[in-house]
Amino acid sequence: MSGKRAKKMNVTGAKICDELPYPETRDIVLPNQTECVSQIAVDIGGSLAKVVYFSKRPNTTKGGSLNFIKFETDKIDECIDFISSLVAARRNPDASDLKKKIVIKATGGGAHKFYDSFTKKLKEVKVEKEDEMECLIIGLNFLISEIPYEVFTYSEHDPMCFEGTPTPANMFPYMLVNIGSGVSILKVTDSDKFDRISGTSLGGGTLWGLLSLLTGAKSFDEMLELSKNGDNTNVDMLVGDIYGSDYNKIGLKSTTIASSMGKVFKKNVKQDVGNFRSEDISKSLLYMVSNNIGQIAYLNAKAHGLKRIYFGGCFIRGHPITMNTLSYAINFWSQGTIKALFLRHEGYLGAVGAFLKNKKQRSYSFSEIFTKPQMITEDSINAYGTLESTSTKLVAFPKLKNLDDYHPDTLQLTDPTAQRHWIDALEKNLHNLVELAVEWSSNGEYGEQYKEDVKRRASSFDTLFRSHLAMLRNQPNMYGALTVRSLLDLREQCLHELGFPDIFAKVKTEENKLALLNLQEILNKVDSIQSVEDKIELLIENVLAGNMFDWGSSQVLEMLRKGELSFETAKAKVTRPDHLNNTRSFIERITSKDKPPFKKAVIFVDNSGADIILGIIPFARFLISLGMDIILAANSFPAVNDITFEELSVVVTSIAEIDHLIAAAWTSKKLSVIGTGSASPCLDLRRINDDLAEECKDVDLVVLEGMGRAIHTNYNVKFTCESLKIAVFKNAITAMELGAHMYDAIVSYEGNN
């Protein structure tokens, strides 16, 4: 799964990839045959068979991806053939897990009905049947607790409002309304305690069946498209049609539907106006089925005292009218006390659950990758990505003050202007990035053909990321809450997808080299200062200057490309407004005789080069000199010019050769480097490497450095121990939003109150 975990000295994390003869090359659409499938699960319902399979790219040790695909149950042979091709691909000589007999976990009614077909046609696999309801719940529990932004509420004015990830303590009880051909309603009181408390035969199959007869539509998407342009009041009998007005006494508005399709009979039979628009009928029946499910769901929730209702299954398909109707029904009947909760992976609960039945204990988590987003129908407002296994288990940072209320992102881009700004900014900067990718990746030693390949991939990256930006412009929250972090992550994912796992590799190496040349001078200067106060002041100044060396900032990028930024000019650019700086408090804390000295700090570091080497290392060295243990927490995977934990360990080893204090700490493991588990320039403290989390349990100081980790995210985060946030605003909009200016520094120390 997670591949070999790299454990050299006091460096913890996972390697990106084995050494390859040349950088990985991928097409935007990969035929399945190039991937190696190790696990398959299938959930066969009355109408659709949902397949989830875990694939590894050959020649990588990085985990793999959980992929999603649907087939019509009626064409179950197509599904079996597909699975067969996945199994066959394992014969590829590159495939690693070949010796293990592949197991297919099968659930849903079809797992029983088609069991014989599966075992007959798939001779090389073992088919294991799993209980449908159990799989649904396992799948749902996994998605809501482990996949960020899985759960959202819908309303017309806020189509996708994401729910925070529930903690184990507040996750249960809940209700699941699984809408497929029919509807099952489950009450879930614990991770493995559930009952099917109700259901209704009035489900998706009913709508599809009726509409296929009444409108001639050939697919559900066609039906949804029709409904979009329908006016149900041509066929539905409203309260106003009966009363001529509201029925105020019992609170029924004239626009309330009194009888679905209630106008049809008399028009059709009596007035011979039997000409009803397919659009109107589609909308009426969509309302009818959705409303009815919402009402039955509410009534069951009320009967069982449940406040959270998740809607799953293949019925909703991100369709706004459907979600709006379900939400409206729940809101109407519960008088606003219960919210309808929707799931981006709604259709795959059972399949994911069956997949997870393979492994009781996982040593990894999943991250969602949107490079090939799925489930985008014409009107869908949400999408889901593939789930990539992470190298380690991701857990919450142990020093978060209130996990339930923790939101990594400082600014949720809910305002359309802000959304537009950021999408514009990334689009505008895209050209530069593509150029950089070509420039830095076209290593001459691989020859002209390789160069052409790089160009082609860079162009594909441009197209891919631009298309994502276009989709997000239309539905900003379709991949989860739109934030600076999500946009930056998506860009990284697109780069990786096109075989650019680390375009800044060369830059980072060069910058590190350059900075290392200047380190001794900086250290000497620091050591020469007698006053501890002044020394800290200088160290902070250096960190801020170093943080200016950020290739992720489009404003700084140009200066860096042209070599116009030196450590000293950087220092001069940074301003230190009083309201954002309390360096003095930090100094007082360090020098205080009343307070116990700090024992252990974790420093979440940012960029390569001057930032880490001239800014952070001297600061960390000073803390070590005070007797502290220091963890340098660096990205596990590349993102812009952020230093990875592997690169950092190389850097620290080099520094140990020139500085005895660092050398001693490195050897004695008072100084360690641990990967965060992240591949992002930002930091989601709910999801960090479990090794790091374990090591951080006893830190008494948390340092967050850089714009991505201390401003875009975690700007307002509170810890249960003391903390220091230190960064420079290198984006004008973010600065403005947070009451700062370009190149303003924050030095924000928070003691224990």
Add this chain to the structure above:
Amino acid sequence: MSGKRAKKMNVTGAKICDELPYPETRDIVLPNQTECVSQIAVDIGGSLAKVVYFSKRPNTTKGGSLNFIKFETDKIDECIDFISSLVAARRNPDASDLKKKIVIKATGGGAHKFYDSFTKKLKEVKVEKEDEMECLIIGLNFLISEIPYEVFTYSEHDPMCFEGTPTPANMFPYMLVNIGSGVSILKVTDSDKFDRISGTSLGGGTLWGLLSLLTGAKSFDEMLELSKNGDNTNVDMLVGDIYGSDYNKIGLKSTTIASSMGKVFKKNVKQDVGNFRSEDISKSLLYMVSNNIGQIAYLNAKAHGLKRIYFGGCFIRGHPITMNTLSYAINFWSQGTIKALFLRHEGYLGAVGAFLKNKKQRSYSFSEIFTKPQMITEDSINAYGTLESTSTKLVAFPKLKNLDDYHPDTLQLTDPTAQRHWIDALEKNLHNLVELAVEWSSNGEYGEQYKEDVKRRASSFDTLFRSHLAMLRNQPNMYGALTVRSLLDLREQCLHELGFPDIFAKVKTEENKLALLNLQEILNKVDSIQSVEDKIELLIENVLAGNMFDWGSSQVLEMLRKGELSFETAKAKVTRPDHLNNTRSFIERITSKDKPPFKKAVIFVDNSGADIILGIIPFARFLISLGMDIILAANSFPAVNDITFEELSVVVTSIAEIDHLIAAAWTSKKLSVIGTGSASPCLDLRRINDDLAEECKDVDLVVLEGMGRAIHTNYNVKFTCESLKIAVFKNAITAMELGAHMYDAIVSYEGNN
């Protein structure tokens, strides 16, 4: 309403009719124009406008009938025209209430929507709008508490199982699910306390609309007919279709419908087998809508802790599949703890409620008359009649031991053999009755034309009653529980309907005359006996002999017609089996010195002639001689040769002229005659004249005499005071059923235990 109440001396009751120049003549179908309408109410829903109107036959003082008729809301003008014609008929010079301005109570949504149309077209009437929900509840409360056999449960093996009439104490709370075009769900906690707690737009209008489009059916009856021959499994997706078997773990059978119409989409779109039978679709959608309503009803009942669910509205129409589905749903979801309750007048709750808003206080009740049963669609298993106002308010007899458990009928004819026997018996006897009707009603003084009319009416009676018997053969409980009482009542109603209010009038007069001639001799004989024991023995013997003179018994009829029965031969025919007789106990009670003497008795009397005059009168005279007050409770209206209270008062007045003891008691009102309120040879002690009930509050002895009142009904009734049941079995089947033989007597005294 009740007309002038006859109050002469100590005689209480209501007159049948004013003196007419000749007996009333009626056609089997009366044009409305011959009736005088005094009150109209209309409930205009989304699809149907339900009209209830109160009509009086001209030239009668008897109350009138509540009639029911439906129109399509879409043809509201037809409804208005009909009402207009009802109003116009009031201009008939015979009409009595002409001077009062007619008021139309209007409810339902259409009362608002069409208010202007009504007031514009119906200038002579005042239209008063009434709240829909309030009317529904008023109507329902009235029907379930005042109309016998209104409420029934449905199951396949027992299609109509009637609920007892609820008492005010156990009537609330309940839930009403009113199914019209849409569905309203009301919680009712007291006679005037209710909330509309829920509803669904998936109602009758939905089914009618969808089926009119999908099957081309032109009426709901046509749709129901189609559904009868449908196989929903051709279009519904069952659990077995998905699983290939049951889904045992969660208790879903393979035959459970997983998705209504769930097989259509793939067949239609994918396999191009778009040829679905209208029958199958009709059944599927009927199941779907009914199941869904049942489920939502159950969930609401559960949420509100309600155990009784009444289903009303125009959707059910006595259709077995519909009722079965609703019942099944309620039973399934509630696990048998809640029963679905159906109403024979299901469609008229709102209209009846609106009608009743006219009068807050009623001095009368209603009896249901089935001569023109309504609401019989092809498959309907139930019907409702018109409601005829009674002359007095009918209330429960105050001495009933347990009103909640009281059932008047000794034998409910639930066994098909018993049902067939009684229907056969009445059919066989019909010829005789028609002959008698012609013979006794063809009074020579009205001329030949009148004789022809009598013949024609007698023949119509034959046809009418025979048609009812045929319907009952098919659906025995369609007018309420089939009992001997219901059959005899129906026969009386048919006679009245055809203008034979009292075919035995002449017989009764002659028999009374004859008996009076023999009374003195009987009295002398009684008075001559010294021993009280022997005297009582003789009096009982006389009552039993008198009770043989019953023209209602087909076995006795022939003897009576031929004059073969004398008082003495009657005595000889009666046998006194020990297990049915405890005359001794009664004698001991009367002669006991330890027990307080009786103070007041009510005697429910039976036939005219020897029965009342030679049997009951001497017995009553003896009780008077003991110092007791005696109430003779006689039918208010004619039934066979049973004596009416009016006839009885004439008889007693005559007797007072020849016997000083009777004369004294009659004058001093120690002896009184009161009408029971009944027009039946049987006796329903839940529904007796309120004057009689008032007078009976302090009786310490209840005497029930005759087969109709002490055997067919009340055989097992218990009283809170002492009682004596005395009668002769004159029907072989009933005798056999109750462990007796033909002409066995019962003398059943029950003391106070």
